[in-house]
Amino acid sequence: HCEEPACASACPVGALKKSPEGAVIYDQDVCIGCRYCITACPFYIPAYEYSEPFTPRVQKCFLCHHRTSKGLVPACAEACPVGAITFGKRSELIRLANRRIMSKPEKYIDHIYGEHEVGGTGWLYISAVPFEQLDFPMDLGKTPLPSLTRDFLLMVPLVLVAWPALLSSFYTWTNHREESTGAKTTALEEDEPSHE
Secondary structure, eight states: OBSSOHHHHHOTTOOEEEOTTSOEEEOTTTOOSOOHHHHHOTTOOOEEOTTOTTSOOEEOOOTTHHHHTTTOOOHHHHHOSSSSSOOSOHHHHHHHHHHHHHHOTTTSOSOOBTSSGGGOBSOOBOOSSOGGGGTOOOOOOSSOHHHHHHHHHHHHHHHHHHHHHHHHHHHHHHHHHHHHHHHHHHHHHHHSOOOO
């Protein structure tokens, strides 16, 4: 649940969207099964359900959107007996994570995974072992991925409209020019005196 989700920006039909509650939600009825979201995700989170090829469906955590949109806690956070999974506002969770790290520096490494990675995420992790050992991607940078392609993608509609219009007008102009040149040539041929 990135702050600026690459999966949602890559979806050509808007099947993935960031909800006001922060979850990246999925509309199965809109999905065309292109799987661009899977390719775009820097965390390799969305998975495609291959068992039903004619009814495409992407699987990922949707943060129990059906619950959180009603003000309830996600089922995993509600069921966790030791508070390892907590739910709340991102800013509050970052403060909680920092408190846990500071109170037990011998237990946790000094890094909140998801605080800055690709612009920040809604899932935040603290760990006793380096995240590299847990196979978390560590070379993501802090820039949200959609911001790297936004300018290019904004140009796509312009190119799809402008280039065909420009090429069509060029074709019409050259075709009209050939027709008028052909008519002048025919008129000149008729005016030439015959040598018999």
